[in-house]
Amino acid sequence: MKTITIIDTFGFFFRSYFALPPLRNSEGFPTGLLTGFANLIDSLRREHSTDYLVFALDTKGKTFRNDIYPEYKANRDPAPEDLVKQLPVAIDWIEQMGFANLSREGYEADDVITTVTKFAKAKGLKVRIVSHDKDLYQMIEDGKVEMYDSVKREVVNEQTCIDKFGVHPRDFINFQAILGDSSDNVPGVKGIGKVGASKLINQYHTLEAIYEDLENSGTPRIQNLLRESKEKAFLSRDLVRMRTDVFKDMDVESFVFEEKNYLSCLLDDFEMYEMKQAIRKAKVGMEADCEREVVQVEKVKTLSFEAVTLDSKEKLRAVLSSISKEDIVAFDTETTGLDTKTAKMVGFSFSFSETKAYYVPIAHAYLGVEEQVAMED
Structure with a gap:
């Protein structure tokens, strides 16, 4: 079975930025994120057998989720200045290497990932999502869709989700609807934590089933919390559910990942930013056909x-x-x-x-x- 690897681009950049030391070149320009990105491309070539590669990006501005709930992600702090400086360089590198980078105004990268996954599965491809974002746990399906944490270098599968949250990935959307997500400002049902939410979902699986049997759904306290936050629970489910209709059509074959050293396209930039390790990696093997x-x-x-x-x-x-x-x-x-x-x-x-x-x-x-x-x- 052929494999397509989908990169949660900004998720990876943020993760890489905070995971690596604050590297800089002699002129003081930060290079930690760029180093992590070069390491990812090199590892894809050496350690992971992938046949297709695509980068999913967030767009600047509001999404349809902000129309549903204006407070969505309103609590996010601005990105660190050193990180922001490196983003345009990294995006340019994706384009120089000729990789597809997909985004669409009004949607998030997670929606792009979910849409690409739908088309890939229809083609009979195995999907690997490079991300640590728990929102994507809803996509996991053993043998078909897995996640990969590039910093921990760990595969995230169905058992990982069960061990960490106590629920199966197929129930994760309804689980999140109750639990909420403080990092994204998703309200959920206030007062019910991970253990309580997983217990309810493992018994009922959906919000509809819970509210149809509300008088038997946990203790009187849990029942009151559910009753008081019913509207927010269903709202939260709309917020955490990924969209699969970002693109009407998609040519997955255009995302082919060839057996060559794509980093060779970036050798001049690596030298300019004084990235010695990346320079060594870029000089290994055959040069890629760069998009320039x-x-x-x-x-x-x-x-x-x-x-x-x-x-x-x-x-x-x-x-x-x-x-x-x-x-x-x-x-x-x-x-x-x-x-x-x-x-x-x-x-x-x-x-x-x-x-x-x-x-x-x-x-x-x-x-x-x-x-x-x-x-x-």
């Missing part, structure tokens, strides 16, 4: 130009107005993948001189993204 164009020039010539980011419509229009009818314009697009049916454009670049090139970001959607030109502009 290599320009061959005569040795006596030096190709150099100024790269300019146009992050506002005013800047873009000013440059466009300077192009004459006689100028030859070179144009390229930056997309979320190589599949023309599902890929979305996130930016474009152009040049009309030998000394200057421009990049226009329009739909980059990740935590820490800087200003960019709106799609409608």
Whole structure:
């Protein structure tokens, strides 16, 4: 059975950032998260047999869950500055290596993961989800879907869920609906903890069954708590249930992971950030076909130009107005993948001189993204 590995991208980045020491290069730029990311790609090649690879990303802004419950994740602290600095670099590395990175406005990475899992299972693939997020425990199905904690280097399966929470993954959504989640500000049923929630779910399995037999659902205290928080319990279930309809269609074959050293694409960056261990790993074996164009020039010539980011419509229009009818314009697009049916454009670049090139970001959607030109502009 072939395997697809789905990376909970920001979940991994956060986990990696806090798990590793605060590494920096000689200029003071943080590199801990980047080191963890390089280690992950190397381990996928060496330690795990995977046939397909895709990165799932969160988008910037609110999701449909905020429409249901405005307080959802409202208690989250801002990400550390050193982490935010490294995010654009890591996202760029995903694109340079040619890996698919999927996201959709209004949804979370967990919903993307669940949707990819649905399509992968329909293709008969085994799914490995690289994440430590307990919200994804609802996806676990032995022999078909497993999770992998890349920091602890442990597989998370049905027994792991039972040992940790006392319930089977198929009951995890209803279990979370009662327990709630303080980290995401999911209310649950106040006053009922993990033990009480697991006891109820193991007996009844669903909220509907609990409330249909409320007079027999635990002690009088538990019954009162359930009665008082009935609306919040069902609300919480809507919040924790992952969506499987983020994409209408998906070409899983476009996520193929080949037997080659993808890190070789990043050798220049590793040298710039003084990541010695990553440099050694990048030099091992065959080079990958990187998602960047290599320009061959005569040795006596030096190709150099100024790269300019146009992050506002005013800047873009000013440059466009300077192009004459006689100028030859070179144009390229930056997309979320190589599949023309599902890929979305996130930016474009152009040049009309030998000394200057421009990049226009329009739909980059990740935590820490800087200003960019709106799609409608």
